[in-house]
Amino acid sequence: xxxxxxxxxYEEIVAKNKPKxxxxxxxxxxxxxxxxxxxxxxxxxxxxxxxxxxxxxxxSTYMIITFIFFASLxxxxxxxxxxxxxAKAGLLIPITGFAHSMTSAALDYKHEGPIYGxxxxxxxxxxxxxxxxxxxxxxxxxxxxxxxxxxxx
Amino acid sequence: xxxxxxxxxxxxxxxxxxxxLDNTKLTPGHITSLFxxxxxxxxxxxxxxxxxxxxxxxxxxxxxSFGHSLIHGALxxxxxxxxxxxxxxxxxxxxxxxxxxxxxxFVFTLIFKAKD
Numbered sequence: 599x600x601x602x603x604x605x606x607x608y609e610e611i612v613a614k615n616k617p618k619x620x621x622x623x624x625x626x627x628x629x630x631x632x633x634x635x636x637x638x639x640x641x642x643x644x645x646x647x648x649x650x651x652x653x654x655x656x657x658s659t660y661m662i663i664t665f666i667f668f669a670s671l672x673x674x675x676x677x678x679x680x681x682x683x684x685a686k687a688g689l690l691i692p693i694t695g696f697a698h699s700m701t702s703a704a705l706d707y708k709h710e711g712p713i714y715g716x717x718x719x720x721x722x723x724x725x726x727x728x729x730x731x732x733x734x735x736x737x738x739x740x741x742x743x744x745x746x747x748x749x750x751x
Numbered sequence: 752x753x754x755x756x757x758x759x760x761x762x763x764x765x766x767x768x769x770x771x772l773d774n775t776k777l778t779p780g781h782i783t784s785l786f787x788x789x790x791x792x793x794x795x796x797x798x799x800x801x802x803x804x805x806x807x808x809x810x811x812x813x814x815x816s817f818g819h820s821l822i823h824g825a826l827x828x829x830x831x832x833x834x835x836x837x838x839x840x841x842x843x844x845x846x847x848x849x850x851x852x853x854x855x856x857f858v859f860t861l862i863f864k865a866k867d
Binding site: 630635692716 | 772779817841
Protein backbone atom coordinates (compact mmCIF):
# COMPACT_ATOMS: atom_id res chain seq x y z
CA UNK A 599 0.00 0.00 0.00
CA UNK A 600 2.73 2.41 0.94
CA UNK A 601 4.53 1.83 -2.33
CA UNK A 602 1.35 2.63 -4.22
CA UNK A 603 1.00 5.94 -2.42
CA UNK A 604 4.60 6.83 -3.13
CA UNK A 605 4.16 6.01 -6.80
CA UNK A 606 1.03 8.12 -7.04
CA UNK A 607 2.70 11.04 -5.33
CA TYR A 608 5.70 10.65 -7.61
CA GLU A 609 3.51 10.77 -10.71
CA GLU A 610 1.79 13.90 -9.42
CA ILE A 611 5.11 15.65 -8.89
CA VAL A 612 6.30 14.61 -12.35
CA ALA A 613 3.12 15.91 -13.95
CA LYS A 614 3.42 19.21 -12.10
CA ASN A 615 7.05 19.86 -12.96
CA LYS A 616 6.92 18.68 -16.54
CA PRO A 617 7.77 21.66 -18.76
CA LYS A 618 4.59 22.83 -20.41
CA UNK A 619 4.83 22.70 -24.17
CA UNK A 620 3.49 26.07 -24.99
CA UNK A 621 2.63 25.36 -28.60
CA UNK A 622 0.98 28.68 -29.17
CA UNK A 623 4.07 30.59 -28.06
CA UNK A 624 6.35 28.40 -30.21
CA UNK A 625 4.16 28.93 -33.26
CA UNK A 626 4.07 32.70 -32.71
CA UNK A 627 7.87 32.84 -32.25
CA UNK A 628 8.43 30.84 -35.44
CA UNK A 629 6.07 33.15 -37.33
CA UNK A 630 7.80 36.34 -36.17
CA UNK A 631 11.36 35.09 -36.58
CA UNK A 632 10.57 33.72 -40.05
CA UNK A 633 8.77 36.92 -40.99
CA UNK A 634 11.62 39.13 -39.80
CA UNK A 635 14.12 37.04 -41.78
CA UNK A 636 11.91 37.50 -44.85
CA UNK A 637 11.87 41.29 -44.36
CA UNK A 638 15.64 41.25 -43.80
CA UNK A 639 16.08 39.31 -47.05
CA UNK A 640 13.98 41.80 -49.01
CA UNK A 641 15.88 44.69 -47.40
CA UNK A 642 19.24 43.15 -48.32
CA UNK A 643 18.11 42.75 -51.93
CA UNK A 644 17.18 46.46 -52.05
CA UNK A 645 20.48 47.46 -50.42
CA UNK A 646 22.54 45.41 -52.88
CA UNK A 647 20.64 46.78 -55.88
CA UNK A 648 21.15 50.34 -54.59
CA UNK A 649 24.84 50.12 -53.71
CA UNK A 650 26.23 47.70 -56.33
CA UNK A 651 23.93 48.64 -59.21
CA UNK A 652 23.12 45.02 -60.06
CA UNK A 653 20.01 43.27 -61.33
CA UNK A 654 17.40 41.95 -58.92
CA UNK A 655 18.35 38.35 -59.80
CA UNK A 656 22.01 38.92 -58.92
CA UNK A 657 21.06 40.75 -55.75
CA SER A 658 18.88 37.77 -54.71
CA THR A 659 21.87 35.46 -55.09
CA TYR A 660 24.04 37.81 -53.01
CA MET A 661 21.33 37.90 -50.36
CA ILE A 662 21.18 34.07 -50.16
CA ILE A 663 24.99 33.90 -49.87
CA THR A 664 24.93 36.51 -47.09
CA PHE A 665 22.42 34.46 -45.11
CA ILE A 666 24.43 31.25 -45.62
CA PHE A 667 27.62 33.03 -44.53
CA PHE A 668 26.19 34.33 -41.27
CA ALA A 669 24.31 31.13 -40.41
CA SER A 670 27.53 29.16 -40.97
CA LEU A 671 29.64 31.63 -38.97
CA UNK A 672 27.21 31.84 -36.04
CA UNK A 673 26.98 28.04 -35.94
CA UNK A 674 30.77 27.77 -35.84
CA UNK A 675 30.93 30.40 -33.09
CA UNK A 676 28.52 28.27 -31.08
CA UNK A 677 25.51 30.46 -30.36
CA UNK A 678 23.31 29.60 -33.33
CA UNK A 679 22.18 26.38 -31.60
CA UNK A 680 20.75 28.40 -28.73
CA UNK A 681 18.88 30.65 -31.16
CA UNK A 682 17.51 27.58 -32.99
CA UNK A 683 16.36 26.08 -29.68
CA UNK A 684 14.28 29.24 -29.12
CA ALA A 685 13.05 30.08 -32.62
CA LYS A 686 12.93 26.48 -33.96
CA ALA A 687 11.21 26.37 -37.36
CA GLY A 688 11.69 30.14 -37.73
CA LEU A 689 15.40 29.56 -38.29
CA LEU A 690 15.34 25.98 -39.63
CA ILE A 691 13.03 26.50 -42.59
CA PRO A 692 14.80 29.50 -44.18
CA ILE A 693 18.12 28.81 -45.94
CA THR A 694 19.86 29.48 -42.59
CA GLY A 695 18.76 26.00 -41.46
CA PHE A 696 20.46 24.40 -44.45
CA ALA A 697 23.80 26.12 -43.73
CA HIS A 698 23.41 25.44 -40.01
CA SER A 699 22.89 21.70 -40.51
CA MET A 700 26.00 21.45 -42.71
CA THR A 701 28.33 23.41 -40.44
CA SER A 702 27.12 21.77 -37.24
CA ALA A 703 27.48 18.27 -38.74
CA ALA A 704 31.01 19.10 -39.93
CA LEU A 705 32.02 20.46 -36.51
CA ASP A 706 30.48 17.53 -34.64
CA TYR A 707 32.46 14.97 -36.64
CA LYS A 708 35.68 16.98 -36.93
CA HIS A 709 37.40 14.73 -34.37
CA GLU A 710 37.01 11.73 -36.71
CA GLY A 711 39.34 13.29 -39.25
CA PRO A 712 39.05 15.24 -42.49
CA ILE A 713 37.85 12.37 -44.73
CA TYR A 714 35.62 10.06 -42.68
CA GLY A 715 34.73 12.81 -40.24
CA UNK A 716 34.11 16.11 -42.01
CA UNK A 717 33.90 15.01 -45.64
CA UNK A 718 31.44 12.18 -45.31
CA UNK A 719 29.26 13.77 -42.62
CA UNK A 720 28.83 17.28 -43.99
CA UNK A 721 25.66 16.25 -45.85
CA UNK A 722 24.37 14.01 -43.07
CA UNK A 723 21.32 16.26 -42.58
CA UNK A 724 21.36 18.51 -45.64
CA UNK A 725 21.80 15.47 -47.89
CA UNK A 726 18.17 14.39 -47.59
CA UNK A 727 17.05 17.86 -48.67
CA UNK A 728 19.23 17.73 -51.79
CA UNK A 729 18.39 14.08 -52.50
CA UNK A 730 14.61 14.40 -52.31
CA UNK A 731 14.73 17.84 -53.91
CA UNK A 732 16.49 16.43 -56.97
CA UNK A 733 14.28 13.33 -57.14
CA UNK A 734 11.04 15.33 -56.95
CA UNK A 735 12.32 18.12 -59.22
CA UNK A 736 13.31 15.55 -61.86
CA UNK A 737 9.95 13.78 -61.82
CA UNK A 738 7.90 16.98 -61.75
CA UNK A 739 10.17 18.41 -64.45
CA UNK A 740 9.62 15.31 -66.56
CA UNK A 741 5.84 15.63 -66.22
CA UNK A 742 5.96 19.32 -67.15
CA UNK A 743 8.31 18.63 -70.07
CA UNK A 744 6.17 15.81 -71.48
CA UNK A 745 3.10 17.98 -70.98
CA UNK A 746 4.60 20.73 -73.11
CA UNK A 747 6.01 18.41 -75.76
CA UNK A 748 3.01 16.10 -76.19
CA UNK A 749 0.01 18.30 -75.52
CA UNK A 750 0.95 21.91 -76.10
CA UNK A 751 2.73 21.39 -79.42
CA UNK B 752 4.04 45.87 -50.37
CA UNK B 753 7.10 43.65 -50.92
CA UNK B 754 8.14 44.06 -47.28
CA UNK B 755 4.76 43.19 -45.81
CA UNK B 756 4.35 40.25 -48.20
CA UNK B 757 7.85 39.01 -47.35
CA UNK B 758 7.02 39.11 -43.66
CA UNK B 759 3.71 37.30 -44.08
CA UNK B 760 4.89 34.69 -46.59
CA UNK B 761 8.12 33.69 -44.85
CA UNK B 762 6.44 33.86 -41.44
CA UNK B 763 3.52 31.74 -42.59
CA UNK B 764 5.75 28.99 -43.97
CA UNK B 765 7.73 28.89 -40.71
CA UNK B 766 4.46 28.86 -38.78
CA UNK B 767 3.16 25.85 -40.74
CA UNK B 768 6.47 24.05 -40.18
CA UNK B 769 6.38 24.80 -36.45
CA UNK B 770 2.80 23.50 -36.18
CA UNK B 771 3.79 20.26 -37.93
CA LEU B 772 6.88 20.02 -35.70
CA ASP B 773 4.91 20.43 -32.45
CA ASN B 774 1.85 18.36 -33.28
CA THR B 775 3.34 15.35 -35.06
CA LYS B 776 6.35 13.10 -34.56
CA LEU B 777 8.09 14.45 -37.68
CA THR B 778 11.59 15.89 -37.16
CA PRO B 779 13.03 19.04 -38.82
CA GLY B 780 14.70 16.71 -41.35
CA HIS B 781 11.33 15.33 -42.44
CA ILE B 782 9.80 18.78 -42.69
CA THR B 783 12.62 20.39 -44.71
CA SER B 784 12.59 17.44 -47.14
CA LEU B 785 8.80 17.67 -47.42
CA PHE B 786 8.92 21.42 -48.03
CA UNK B 787 11.52 21.03 -50.79
CA UNK B 788 9.22 18.56 -52.55
CA UNK B 789 6.29 20.95 -52.13
CA UNK B 790 8.37 23.81 -53.58
CA UNK B 791 9.28 21.71 -56.61
CA UNK B 792 5.65 20.64 -57.08
CA UNK B 793 4.41 24.25 -56.86
CA UNK B 794 6.92 25.39 -59.48
CA UNK B 795 6.07 22.67 -61.99
CA UNK B 796 2.98 24.71 -62.86
CA UNK B 797 4.47 28.16 -62.32
CA UNK B 798 2.75 28.85 -58.99
CA UNK B 799 5.96 29.51 -57.07
CA UNK B 800 7.12 31.98 -59.74
CA UNK B 801 3.93 33.90 -59.10
CA UNK B 802 4.71 33.96 -55.36
CA UNK B 803 8.22 35.28 -56.05
CA UNK B 804 6.91 38.02 -58.34
CA UNK B 805 4.47 39.15 -55.63
CA UNK B 806 6.53 38.53 -52.49
CA UNK B 807 10.16 39.16 -53.48
CA UNK B 808 12.88 38.26 -50.98
CA UNK B 809 10.56 36.54 -48.52
CA UNK B 810 9.75 33.82 -51.05
CA UNK B 811 13.42 33.15 -51.85
CA UNK B 812 14.47 32.42 -48.26
CA UNK B 813 12.40 29.39 -47.18
CA UNK B 814 13.67 25.95 -48.20
CA UNK B 815 10.69 25.63 -50.59
CA SER B 816 12.58 28.00 -52.92
CA PHE B 817 15.38 25.41 -53.10
CA GLY B 818 13.02 22.91 -54.74
CA HIS B 819 11.74 25.72 -56.96
CA SER B 820 15.28 26.58 -58.15
CA LEU B 821 16.10 22.92 -58.84
CA ILE B 822 13.16 22.33 -61.16
CA HIS B 823 13.42 25.83 -62.64
CA GLY B 824 17.01 25.24 -63.76
CA ALA B 825 16.11 21.80 -65.11
CA LEU B 826 13.22 23.16 -67.17
CA UNK B 827 15.27 26.09 -68.50
CA UNK B 828 17.96 23.68 -69.75
CA UNK B 829 15.28 21.36 -71.15
CA UNK B 830 14.04 24.23 -73.30
CA UNK B 831 17.34 24.52 -75.14
CA UNK B 832 18.75 20.97 -74.89
CA UNK B 833 15.63 18.84 -74.92
CA UNK B 834 15.03 15.87 -72.65
CA UNK B 835 18.66 15.57 -71.47
CA UNK B 836 18.44 19.17 -70.21
CA UNK B 837 16.45 17.91 -67.22
CA UNK B 838 19.70 16.32 -66.03
CA UNK B 839 22.06 19.06 -67.22
CA UNK B 840 20.33 22.03 -65.66
CA UNK B 841 19.23 20.58 -62.34
CA UNK B 842 21.83 22.43 -60.25
CA UNK B 843 22.20 25.52 -62.47
CA UNK B 844 20.41 27.90 -60.12
CA UNK B 845 21.13 26.27 -56.76
CA UNK B 846 24.85 25.78 -57.41
CA UNK B 847 25.75 29.13 -55.79
CA UNK B 848 23.94 28.27 -52.56
CA UNK B 849 25.35 24.76 -52.24
CA UNK B 850 28.87 25.79 -53.23
CA UNK B 851 28.85 28.76 -50.86
CA UNK B 852 27.61 26.55 -48.02
CA UNK B 853 30.35 23.98 -48.69
CA UNK B 854 33.14 26.58 -48.87
CA UNK B 855 32.02 28.45 -45.74
CA UNK B 856 31.59 25.17 -43.86
CA PHE B 857 35.10 24.06 -44.87
CA VAL B 858 36.73 27.31 -43.80
CA PHE B 859 34.84 27.64 -40.50
CA THR B 860 35.37 23.97 -39.64
CA LEU B 861 39.12 24.44 -40.06
CA ILE B 862 39.12 27.48 -37.77
CA PHE B 863 36.60 26.55 -35.06
CA LYS B 864 35.95 23.57 -32.81
CA ALA B 865 32.65 22.11 -31.65
CA LYS B 866 31.49 23.86 -28.46
CA ASP B 867 30.11 21.62 -25.79
